[in-house]
Amino acid sequence: xxxxxxxxxxxxxxxxxxxxxxCTYSNSASQSFFWYRQDCRKEPKLLxxxxxxxxxxxxxxxxxxxxxxxxxxxxxxxxxSDSATYLCVVNAGGGYNKLxxxxxxxLAVHP
Amino acid sequence: EPEVTQTPSHQVTxxxxxxILRCVPISNHLYFYWYRQILGQKVEFLVSFYNNEISxxxxxxxxxxxxxxxxxxxxxxxxRSTKLEDSAMYFCASSDGAAWxxxxxxxxGTRLTVV
Numbered sequence: 001x002x003x004x005x006x007x008x009x010x011x012x013x014x015x016x017x018x019x020x021x022x023c024t025y026s027n028s029a030s031q032s033f034f035w036y037r038q039d040c041r042k043e044p045k046l047l048x049x050x051x052x053x054x055x056x057x058x059x060x061x062x063x064x065x066x067x068x069x070x071x072x073x074x075x076x077x078x079x080x081s082d083s084a085t086y087l088c089v090v091n092a093g094g095g096y097n098k099l100x101x102x103x104x105x106x107l108a109v110h111p
Numbered sequence: 112e113p114e115v116t117q118t119p120s121h122q123v124t125x126x127x128x129x130x131i132l133r134c135v136p137i138s139n140h141l142y143f144y145w146y147r148q149i150l151g152q153k154v155e156f157l158v159s160f161y162n163n164e165i166s167x168x169x170x171x172x173x174x175x176x177x178x179x180x181x182x183x184x185x186x187x188x189x190x191r192s193t194k195l196e197d198s199a200m201y202f203c204a205s206s207d208g209a210a211w212x213x214x215x216x217x218x219x220g221t222r223l224t225v226v
Contacts, residue, residue, distance in 0.1 A: 003185055043217040044154060087154070095211055097142060097206050098167055101154040 001026045004102035006088050013109045017078045021105045023071040023088030030100075032091040033064055035073045037084045038104060044087055047073075078109045113137045115218035117203050124193055132188045132221045134203030143186045144204040144215060145178065147171070154202065160186065187188045193225045 006023045013019050025033075033050040048055065050062040050071055061074040071088055088102035116135045118124055124130050136143050146156040150182040162179055179190045186205075200222050202217040 038154075041200070041220075043219050045217070046214055049214075092156075097208075097215055098159055099144075099146075099154075099157050099215060100156065101146075103153040104178075105187070 002101045004090050006105050010106040010108050013078055018076045021073045021086055025069050025089050025090045030090045033071050034089040036087040036089050039084050056091040083109045115216050117218035117221050127192050127193050132201050134186045136205030140205035140207045142206045144202045146202045149199045169208045174188050185212045195225050198225045
């Protein structure tokens with residue numbers, strides 16, 4: 001089983017749509033979880049951390065289910081500028097902040 | 112806003128040559144990392160570095176690779192005897208802590224092309 005697994009997409013959605021991305025992780029010892037955004041040929045940038053209680057940042061909502069080892073990201077009212085690859089990222093635990101990346105889900109928002 | 116800077120942005124090298132990729136982490140950060148991303152693939156952890164020594168490394172980080180913090184500001188990745196399959200984007204990152212919720216900041220990357 002892959003350490004972090006995501007649906008590769010692409011998700012092609014119109015502006016204003018709501019889109020949801022899912023992710024599963026294999027290491028039950030993982031302690032922290034993130035969504036990063038990566039634009040084409042650019043560095044990953046932190047979008048938001050994911051907490052067990054769920055958290056929201058504007059149009060973005062992240063959820064974590066530790067029992068199912070499942071993470072989600074919901075984007076409401078999609079904008080053209082949301083077009084990017086969304087990376088599910090898990091801290092491997094054991095110290096030193098080693099991050100394990102999923103392969104990413106590509107989102108294309110069209111007019 | 113402080114940022115991680117990497118040079119060069121693109122490096123082309125002949126197979127078998129040595130390359131050094133350079134990074135300047137954020138100044139008050141203590142933990143440093145190298146990741147790589149082969150075109151079309153996921154970002155992969157290579158190595159973490161703290162207190163002037165490697166704290167963890169992946170299976171990818173074999174004897175061909177080495178890291179160094181030669182002075183108080185630079186953090187370098189050396190790849191000896193480059194191979195075609197070393198062609199990738201190499202990202203440096205730094206953080207001010209190793210706690211599970213500490214954000215790692217990434218540089219803009221160095222694209223390495225081995226020909």
